[in-house]
Amino acid sequence: MHSSGAPFWLKAAAIGGLMFMHIPILLIFVYAFTTEDRSYQWPPPGLTLDWFAVTWNRSDVWAALGLSLRVAAISTVIALILGTLCAAAVSRTKFFGRETISLLVILPIALPGIITGISLRSAFNLADIPFSFWTIVLGHATFCVVVVYNNAVARFRRTSGSLVEASMDLGANSFQTFRYVILPNISTALLAGGMLAFALSFDEVIVTTFTAGQQQTLPIWMLEELVRPRQRPVTNVVAMVVVLVTFLPILGAYYLTRGTDTVAGQGK
C-alpha cells in the first residue's frame, strides 16, 4: 500500500458514498421550482417561482413554523441551563455515581425515539396531564440536554482548574468567577451546543407525535403531507426552506468550535 496516494477503488467508493448522501438533498432544491403540481415527475416539465408566493400566503404553514420556533427556543434555554450545570458538576469533581449520571444524560438519545415518546405518553396518561405546548417542550428539552452537555463537558475538560483558583485567590467570589472567568471560556461551546439543540428540536418528529396531541409543529405538518400528499408544491418549498434553516446552525456550530480537539456535532 502506498503511503502517498489513495488507491483508486477507495477514492471512487468514498466519493460515491458522499454523492449518495448529498444528491437526494439537492433534488429537493430542484423540486421546489417544478411547475408540476400533481405528481413527482422527473425531469420537471418546467421551472417556476410561483410556489414560493403560494407558500408565503399559507397561514397553516406559518402557524406550524411559529410553534416549532417557540418550542425549539424554550427547549434550548432549558437544555442550556441543565446541560451546563450537569457538565460543570461532572467535570469539576469525582463523586460516587458520576458514570451513572453521564449514562442518564445520554439515555434519552441512545434509546430509540419511540421509547421516549411512548414513555412520556404513558406518563401523561397516568398523571392525567392534557397535551399542551409544555408537554412538547418537556420531551424536547429532555433529549436536547445531551447535546449541550457533550459540548460543555469537552470544553470544561480543556479549561484549566488553576484559572478558577487564581480568580478566587484574587478575591472574586464564586459568582464573579463564573461571570468573568468560566463563562468567557465556555461561551463558544455553549453557543455551539445551543445551536445544535435548537436544530435538533426544530426537526424532531418521532417524540413529538406522542406529546403534541392535536398541535402541529412544522415536522408534524410535513409528516401529514408525506402520509397524505395534498399540496405537493407547498411541501417541496417547505422542505427546501427547512434544509436551509437547519444548515445555518450546523455551519455556525462548526465554525465556532473549529480548531479545537472536539468539533461540535459529532454526536446527535
Add this chain to the structure above:
Amino acid sequence: MADLAVRSASKEASPTWLERVSDAFWRRPGLLLAVLLAPPLLWLGVVYLGSLFALLAHSFFSIDEFSGVIVYEFTLSTYAELFAPAHIDIIVRTVTMAICVTIAAAIIAFPIAYYAARYAKGRWKALFYLGVMLPLWSSYLVKVYSWKLILAREGILNWLFETLHLTWLLEAYLAIPLIGGNSLSVSSTGTFLVFVYVWLPFMILPIQAALERVPVTMLEASSDLGAAPAQTLRHVLLPLALPGIVAGSIFTFSLTLGDYIIPQIVGSSRRFIGQAVYAYQGTAGNIPLAAAFAVIPIIIMAIYLWLAKRKGAFDAL
C-alpha cells in the same frame, strides 16, 4: 487555604448574601456539587426515568376487551399477546431489517471513513467533515421525503432505468417476493434504502474516529512484512476498526428498531415494531400493548450494548 482567611478578613465589614453563599460553596464543595446537580437530576429523574417507569408499569396493565378501558391491575396477559404469530412476525421482520441495514451501512461507510481518516488533508478534510455532518443534521423528514421523490413511479430512478433501457431489469427485481412489490416506493427494498441512507452518517463518524487512531506506520509495517493490501485490510485494519463499526452499529440498529415513520411512508403494508407501538397507542388506545411492544427494543438493545461493551466499542464513541 491561606487566601481564604485573608479574603474573609478583608470583607468582614458587611458581606452581602451573595458573598455569604459564595463562601459557603467554597467551604463545602459538596454543597456546590449538590446545587449544580439538583436541577438536571430532578429533570431527568422525574421526567425521563419517571416516564420510563410509567411505560414499564403500563406494560403490566391490560385493556378491557369490551369497553376498551385500561385496567390498572398487574397482569402478564399483555406480554402473552406479544407471542401471537402476527406479532412474532413483526418482531422478526424488524430485527432482520435492522441487521441488513447495519451491514449495508457499514460496507458503504467504511471507504468514506477510511479515506477521510487517512488520506484527506486540509481543505479536503474539512470538506469530508462537513460532507458527513450536513446530512447527519439536516432534517430527517426532508431526507425521507427526498426518497419518496426518488422512488416514485414517475420519479428519477424509474426515469434513469428507462433512459438506460433497463426497465426490464427493475421489473424482474420487483417481481421477487418479499423484497419486491408494485413499485420501489412500496417495497421492502425501498424501506431498506431509506433506512441505510438516513442512518449512514451515524455509522461513518465512529468508524472514522476508530481509524484516526490507527498509526500509518502499522500499515506500512504490514506491507513491509509482505502482506498484500487485501491482507493488510483483513488482518490489520478491520480488527482495529471493529470497535468503531460496533459503535456505529449501535446507532443504526437502535434507530432502525424504533423507527415508525420510514416504513410508513416508503414500504409495503407489512408492519414494523415502531408502527405497531404507534398504532396501538393511537387509534386503538391500547397503551398497555404498545408499552409491551416498546419493551422489546429495550431488551434487544440492552443485550446488544452488553455484547458491544465486551468488544470495547464504547472507547470509540
